[in-house]
Amino acid sequence: DYNLQSSIPGLFVAGEANFSDHGANRLGASALMQGLADGYFVVPYTVGNYLGELGIAEAGFSDTKNTAFEQVEAEVKQRISQFMNTKGTRSPRSFHKETGQIIWDFCGMSRNQEGLNEAIDKLQKLKEEFWQNVLVVGKAEQLNAELERAGRVADFIEFGELMCRDALMREESCGGHFREEHQTKEGEALRNDTDYAFVGVWEYKGEGQIPVLQKEDLAFENVALATRSYK
Numbered sequence: 001d002y003n004l005q006s007s008i009p010g011l012f013v014a015g016e017a018n019f020s021d022h023g024a025n026r027l028g029a030s031a032l033m034q035g036l037a038d039g040y041f042v043v044p045y046t047v048g049n050y051l052g053e054l055g056i057a058e059a060g061f062s063d064t065k066n067t068a069f070e071q072v073e074a075e076v077k078q079r080i081s082q083f084m085n086t087k088g089t090r091s092p093r094s095f096h097k098e099t100g101q102i103i104w105d106f107c108g109m110s111r112n113q114e115g116l117n118e119a120i121d122k123l124q125k126l127k128e129e130f131w132q133n134v135l136v137v138g139k140a141e142q143l144n145a146e147l148e149r150a151g152r153v154a155d156f157i158e159f160g161e162l163m164c165r166d167a168l169m170r171e172e173s174c175g176g177h178f179r180e181e182h183q184t185k186e187g188e189a190l191r192n193d194t195d196y197a198f199v200g201v202w203e204y205k206g207e208g209q210i211p212v213l214q215k216e217d218l219a220f221e222n223v224a225l226a227t228r229s230y231k
Contacts, residue, residue: 003046004038012047014038083150084140088133092150095130099123099156107164112180116168123161130157162202162211169213172196193225 004012015035064073106119130153138144173182173189174196182190197218202211 003049004042005046005050010050012043012050014043079151079154080140080147082131083134083136083147086132086134086136088135090129090133091135092146092153095126095134096149096153096156098126099153099160102126103160103163107160107167109176110178110180111167113168116164119164120161120168123157123164127157127161130154165211166200166202169200170196189227191225191227197225 004014004018006013015038016031018034018038064070102119102122106115106122134150136144136146136150138146140147167177167179170177171179171182172192172195173179174191175189178189182192184190197220198215199218200216201214203214204211
């Protein structure tokens with residue numbers, strides 16, 4: 001709706017999927033702008049209004065004495081403890097930069113099978129080193145930008161590997177995803193709508209396990225799929 005709430009009460013849709021100014025499937029700077037605008041300026045007000053109008057208690061956030069909350073709280077405390085007690089030699093920022101370099105080198109707009117496999121291998125090794133050698137300075141009980149950065153970098157490494165797996169799975173070129181093995185003689189994107197006209201999500205199967213792709217096929221009744229030419 002106008003406040004970005006989906007048909008599921010309390011679930012908000014923001015960023016590139018927003019219905020508003022920049023559309024739902026734009027690439028590049030417009031999608032980035034939508035994510036920034038929603039994240040910084042829109043979401044704090046839409047979610048805040050939802051909680052204010054509905055009431056914290058009615059929304060189900062007032063009672064912390066339940067199994068789900070206690071489980072997540074314990075997991076977060078364990079994660080923070082691990083960050084603070086690792087006492088390694090590398091800063092979260094150094095891992096952040098290396099993660100970005102791997103993605104830049106192997107999973108930019110132009111990708112190939114060999115490079116994506118190499119990226120996955122590098123990210124797995126980087127993740128292992130991160131949890132064994134990260135150094136978070138400061139204290140956990142105070143405002144700590146390095147601790148916050150470490151948590152985000154841990155997520156970035158996980159997400160980077162997943163992004164590479166998704167790119168490796170998609171044996172076609174389409175939109176902002178260009179697989180070098182799938183192009184016309186003129187260098188245009190070579191799509192495969194027969195096998196890849198679906199929405200996919202990756203199911204987390206546990207630490208150290210390969211995620212599983214879940215698909216929902218797309219059916220187009222009024223508009224025929226066509227390849228976009230960039231000439």
